[in-house]
Amino acid sequence: SNDIYTKGHPAGVTVGLAWTAVGGDILFIEASLSKGKGGLTLTGNLGNVMKESASTALSYLRAHCSDLGIDSARFDEQNVHVHVPEGAVPKDGPSAGITMLTSLASAFTGRRVRPYLAMTGEITLRGQVLPVGGIKEKILAARRAGIKDIIMCRQNEKDIDEINAQYLKGLRFHYVTDASEVLEVALAKK
Amino acid sequence: SNDIYTKGHPAGVTVGLAWTAVGGDILFIEASLSKGKGGLTLTGNLGNVMKESASTALSYLRAHCSDLGIDSARFDEQNVHVHVPEGAVPKDGPSAGITMLTSLASAFTGRRVRPYLAMTGEITLRGQVLPVGGIKEKILAARRAGIKDIIMCRQNEKDIDEINAQYLKGLRFHYVTDASEVLEVALAKK
Amino acid sequence: SNDIYTKGHPAGVTVGLAWTAVGGDILFIEASLSKGKGGLTLTGNLGNVMKESASTALSYLRAHCSDLGIDSARFDEQNVHVHVPEGAVPKDGPSAGITMLTSLASAFTGRRVRPYLAMTGEITLRGQVLPVGGIKEKILAARRAGIKDIIMCRQNEKDIDEINAQYLKGLRFHYVTDASEVLEVALAKK
Amino acid sequence: SNDIYTKGHPAGVTVGLAWTAVGGDILFIEASLSKGKGGLTLTGNLGNVMKESASTALSYLRAHCSDLGIDSARFDEQNVHVHVPEGAVPKDGPSAGITMLTSLASAFTGRRVRPYLAMTGEITLRGQVLPVGGIKEKILAARRAGIKDIIMCRQNEKDIDEINAQYLKGLRFHYVTDASEVLEVALAKK
Amino acid sequence: SNDIYTKGHPAGVTVGLAWTAVGGDILFIEASLSKGKGGLTLTGNLGNVMKESASTALSYLRAHCSDLGIDSARFDEQNVHVHVPEGAVPKDGPSAGITMLTSLASAFTGRRVRPYLAMTGEITLRGQVLPVGGIKEKILAARRAGIKDIIMCRQNEKDIDEINAQYLKGLRFHYVTDASEVLEVALAKK
Amino acid sequence: SNDIYTKGHPAGVTVGLAWTAVGGDILFIEASLSKGKGGLTLTGNLGNVMKESASTALSYLRAHCSDLGIDSARFDEQNVHVHVPEGAVPKDGPSAGITMLTSLASAFTGRRVRPYLAMTGEITLRGQVLPVGGIKEKILAARRAGIKDIIMCRQNEKDIDEINAQYLKGLRFHYVTDASEVLEVALAKK
Numbered sequence A, B, C, D, E, F: 001s002n003d004i005y006t007k008g009h010p011a012g013v014t015v016g017l018a019w020t021a022v023g024g025d026i027l028f029i030e031a032s033l034s035k036g037k038g039g040l041t042l043t044g045n046l047g048n049v050m051k052e053s054a055s056t057a058l059s060y061l062r063a064h065c066s067d068l069g070i071d072s073a074r075f076d077e078q079n080v081h082v083h084v085p086e087g088a089v090p091k092d093g094p095s096a097g098i099t100m101l102t103s104l105a106s107a108f109t110g111r112r113v114r115p116y117l118a119m120t121g122e123i124t125l126r127g128q129v130l131p132v133g134g135i136k137e138k139i140l141a142a143r144r145a146g147i148k149d150i151i152m153c154r155q156n157e158k159d160i161d162e163i164n165a166q167y168l169k170g171l172r173f174h175y176v177t178d179a180s181e182v183l184e185v186a187l188a189k190k
């Protein structure tokens, strides 16, 4: 079955879109919190650029926590663990940046991520969303997996325009330029 | 003799199934606790992916400790050591994830792992159990070692279906999708 | 559109000029602060020399903080994160030194960087601004991006003199020898 | 002279058996304690597997300290240094595990190791003693050095059975399966 | 102009002499202090030997601080940053040892380094000044830069004797054997 | 001149003998102490085996400090820096072990090392002195440097016996088996 949402996902889990040697794929970004001193653990066979994405997303979230009603003190009193299954597959690149941000924001607020939603886009420290590559392959993979909503950078709209309409049937696109828009679309009301 | 349970194992020891260059094999995951500050020591010639498995399993256990009646404060007041004999053999990959979780849960609860049980499967941070490779070779090795119960991912059931029934005689399979099911099957009542 | 200033930038963001394998380019240096103990996080696929630039700029700022009305205690009570998008592109070299200083000074003072301004130049620990290479390519890239003011080292003036005047139309140059002059030109009044 | 015991050894020193490119050899494992915070220093040109052996042996000892009358608080109030002369020779492998345990236990209890005793065997975290290779060469080296008692894993008995009896004259073998048996044989009464 | 002293240097800046692939050159060693816990930051694309020089110079200064009227407590209450522009050029070797010492002593005492002075020489932990190579090239570079006084090891005097007198015109040499002599020559009265 | 003792050495300095690609040489081991928390800094382009020698010598000294009248608390309240000039020359091997011990003991006791004395020998954690190579070349270098007394391992006596007597004229040998003998010969009365 293509339905990855049969059971729903707990808060802290977001679907990202990846571009691999063998085509597009979906991946999950899992974030969880525990009592601690602000440590950040990153697992899932991640390269340095992808690890930096997580660090950047966390700094952005911390700087904008009051917008989401997160007490800033929690960033010093909790440890964050971000994991990307599947451990046997090396992963790298900045395109999971907004996906990481969404998982972090979901874990800190306890608000689940909207179902049937996937996303891809680089995040910068000030919250800009940057365009990424492999859009066509990612879209095909999202549809195969039963995804209905996709968030990406406004500058990637031109890549969607080049895709044959039949491959886009049933997909709704949310083009954004700022990280705050990502979270507005992605996080369910509590 | 094939009976690896003559003397029984103390709490913290679980049998895993490995797929090596020379076929399937069983391996032991040993976990022990000591007074400390939440440190995690990993030994046994483990590669990075396998080390990340242990870290992910520990984070999962910590996030779900109340389900098992473990006081969450203990994760900050104890050090954890996970060892995988035999030190001369390099080991890697994510497939020992649920085995590591079981050893950790056994060590923290003091509940022994059910005898004649082995397991193989990747664990994710939110507790999903993912399928792994080398099932046929692992099953043969388990049987040679006197194992009677095997836990694996529901998605690996298709690999069992392809094995000639004569090699499965005396084996009982427990297909799971979530880490909580692993612990329910694996941990003996106290 | 070439106008990178449609929305304006928050404090902590400065435009730098880079010289890459495929010509000149603009890049953004983003700095943000959070409560902490004086830690410095550097992301964006930066090489060691570029990381050392950030460290040098921060030490300079700290040593001269009273000139800018920054309480020196803040350097021990805040963490600094400096990020340079785009994560997929490796970046190195000392030429972003004054750009990093400006972003840091902007973040600590809350004063925004003057719009339509870009800069390039190495910084030393005592605040000297040193000349850098690739000036012609950097100038062309700045103009394409809608930049109007450019700060660089006085010793790079000779490189500007060699550029055909038509490529310089609409650009105003600020030649400096000391870091204090950079900040005087770059930081808007609060 | 072959007598390595003319002067006796202080507590903390155990004779191990090594298998090198040029045949068997004896080696000394020296452990000493100092006031500290539970640090572990390992010297003597040791590879990672051998370092992990020491870590595993120390965790085992800590978990079983009450059996030996060692106050568990000491593991947090002392630093441990384990050294293996000779520094010019790289050493690796898990076969010194029980030798390391014995030196550590001797140092913590102040009980000397029985003279004319050598040993070889891997240790696991739960205290299992595992078989090792190079038994014939190790035995010859032990005898040349004047050793009279040898501890090894019960599973290595078959290797002794294959050695010509004349090479075993004057040697007494102690076959063990658990680390507690090693210490019972090795540690002198105080 | 060759005059590197038009504006004078603040305390903490010393001119060294380097021997590079393309001949002799002058370089600046910049030291600055900030409130801290005794940390040492080294930047400027320095190799390990050059970093060790800085560490050795700092230990020497600390051990002899009372000779210079420096309160020893300051070494635990301040962080030290030593930077060597230009970041794009890799630098290594021990010959900047006395230059580093001088910058450190200047920064800690607030006494400026005498103008038109350069130096080259290795320093040892007990304060010996050792001879270095490339003297002829270094002298030519110093003269081109307008240097008038040069400090070097007494054992390098023989290298000066071999240089044609016309290249030495206007240069005054200070041959030393101990680090205390370096500081006596180099540091201006407050 | 060959006389390396014209000025005498301060406490903490010992002459060692090295065996290099171009023959024997003398080297100095310098140790100095400062207020701290027991840190150990090693400089002078030292390889790992030589660094381990220093660590082993320091642990030995700490364990035997009362024999020398050193208050054991000082090992936690002082930092130790050991430096071996000349930084441009890589150095490695265990043969400077007793030389390092002597410098450390000299620094901690304030007792100077006897003049015209050199030494070579590996040290073990329990204080054994082990034989080293290159004896002939080291002896020739010692004599050229004006050395009169040499400490080495008793097992190296056979190497001295093989040297033509004319090369030994004026040299006195002290053969030792234990580190305590080294210090007895080497340290001057206070």
Ligand SMILES: [Ca+2]
Binding pocket: A025, A026
């Ligand atoms: Ca997949």
Ligand SMILES: [Ca+2]
Binding pocket: A016, A017, A018, A095, A096, A097, A099, A119, A120, A121
């Ligand atoms: Ca993504």
Ligand SMILES: [Ca+2]
Binding pocket: B025, B026
């Ligand atoms: Ca096996």
Ligand SMILES: [Ca+2]
Binding pocket: B016, B017, B018, B095, B096, B097, B099, B119, B120, B121
């Ligand atoms: Ca397994």
Ligand SMILES: [Ca+2]
Binding pocket: C025, C026
């Ligand atoms: Ca670009």
Ligand SMILES: [Ca+2]
Binding pocket: C016, C017, C018, C095, C096, C097, C099, C119, C120, C121
């Ligand atoms: Ca720049």
Ligand SMILES: [Ca+2]
Binding pocket: D025, D026
């Ligand atoms: Ca040997």
Ligand SMILES: [Ca+2]
Binding pocket: D016, D017, D018, D095, D096, D097, D099, D119, D120, D121
């Ligand atoms: Ca052994």
Ligand SMILES: [Ca+2]
Binding pocket: E025, E026
């Ligand atoms: Ca230059």
Ligand SMILES: [Ca+2]
Binding pocket: E016, E017, E018, E095, E096, E097, E099, E119, E120, E121
């Ligand atoms: Ca120099």
Ligand SMILES: [Ca+2]
Binding pocket: F025, F026
């Ligand atoms: Ca020499």
Ligand SMILES: [Ca+2]
Binding pocket: F015, F016, F017, F018, F095, F096, F097, F099, F119, F120, F121
């Ligand atoms: Ca030596």
